[in-house]
Amino acid sequence: MIQLSRRSSAVIRAARFAALGVVASMAFAGLARAEDVLAKAKAKGELTVGTELQFAPFDFVEDGKQAGMNKEIFAEIGKELGVKVTFLDLPWPSVLPGLEAGKFDMVAGPATITKARMERYRFSSPIANATVAILKKKGDTSITKPEDIAGKKVGSAKATAQLAQLQDFAKTLNPPPSAIQEYVDFSQSYADLGAGRIVAVANSLPNIAYLAKTKPDVFEVVQPPFGKPVYFGFIGTKAEDSKSLMDAVDAIIIKMKHDGRLAALQKKWFGTEMETPDQVTEASF
């Protein structure tokens, strides 16, 4: 009995100590979070951006290094803010949780601006049109318009807005596609399309236009896009301490739209310029 009580008191002491630690660290976290993200980045001279290097033409690897449109847009943002931009590469399902955990100041991506995401995140001024279209194998005559995927096996990437749009589109078809494969990332869906395991991949126009441009003898884009008109934007948190950073980024992107810098980058990476609004206040999807 004595032994028992002694043991339990040791456990209680340990638990009390742990609880104290948790409370103290939470209080500390609260203090740390109150600091303005932009002011902190400027003081440090560094803006940390989370992204995934598997989303050409925005972010991909060339000769072992990051390449793509994000790097070039953020070079301009970094110049205007007077900070160095450091990118952190994570698998996409980890990127938004990382933003919420405060692992980086904002997210490049970019991500499709959707209603559901707007409730949780603050989007930057859009940088491209993200309307979803179909990518097919070069010379596949059985698919000439988006509706032709009816009854066929198609794919898209897990946890993406593009997949959600494909699922919605599939409901309007009769018969619906025989299967919608969900991939961890788009590259696997392209590989399966190339291997003939699926006949079409649904993804945003800039991505598949770039792919068809770099691999013209393998892939082909099916025009027109089938999805609702949506846009790509960078992502920040809705927290008060991120507001000044996201406002500053918006101002820079809008400035780039007006002086033609963004259009030049769009032409370089998508092969065509894209009309985008200054701000998306209400998403169509």
Added chain:
Amino acid sequence: MFNTEIIVKSLPMLLQASVWTVIYSLTSVAIGFCIGTLMCAAGLSASRLGRAVSAFYVSFFRGVPLLVQLLISYYCLPLIGVNVPSSVAAVGTLALCTGAYIAEILRGGFLGIPPGLIEAARMVGLSRAQILTRIEVPLAVRFTLPSLVNETTMMVKASSLISVVGVLELTRLAQNIATSTFQPLEIYLTAGAIYFVINGAITLAGEFAESRFRMEKAR
């Protein structure tokens, strides 16, 4: 179809990333060995609290998948104010995980030490810490060297998971290159070959250590 050119082109980058794989996994094993030794000693000690801590530690880090541990350390700890950089989260989690396995491996070794030897050491006046570092650990390591080498090779492979917390290593770079070049077969075969060579080297080093520290020579 098989493109050797892409292998030649990406091999230097993959080798560079494999240096990180080796650094992350071996650092973790080194730290994990210290944690494992302490936990093993605590588990075998007379202190009830020590045994409870050790049992809890081993059962948690052995019972929860490494991937989940990594996600917890990176995304959940910041919620209670512990916000560490990616590399620290990666090494820390790998070390804690392998520490649990090493504690169990060493426990087998510790139990194999004849009690009379410890008694004799105590008789000649060695302290508890001295007995641990001078007698028990060296003997336990010799007994368990093959299992420890095995655990090290497992950690080299397990390090392929740390990209989920934003750390660049061999597998992540291979994925990134495969995505950008659309040549997954060539890239993953190359990455696989590099892992094979790394673990081959570790196995050889283990065999050398075994022959060098054989028990007969130790006497």
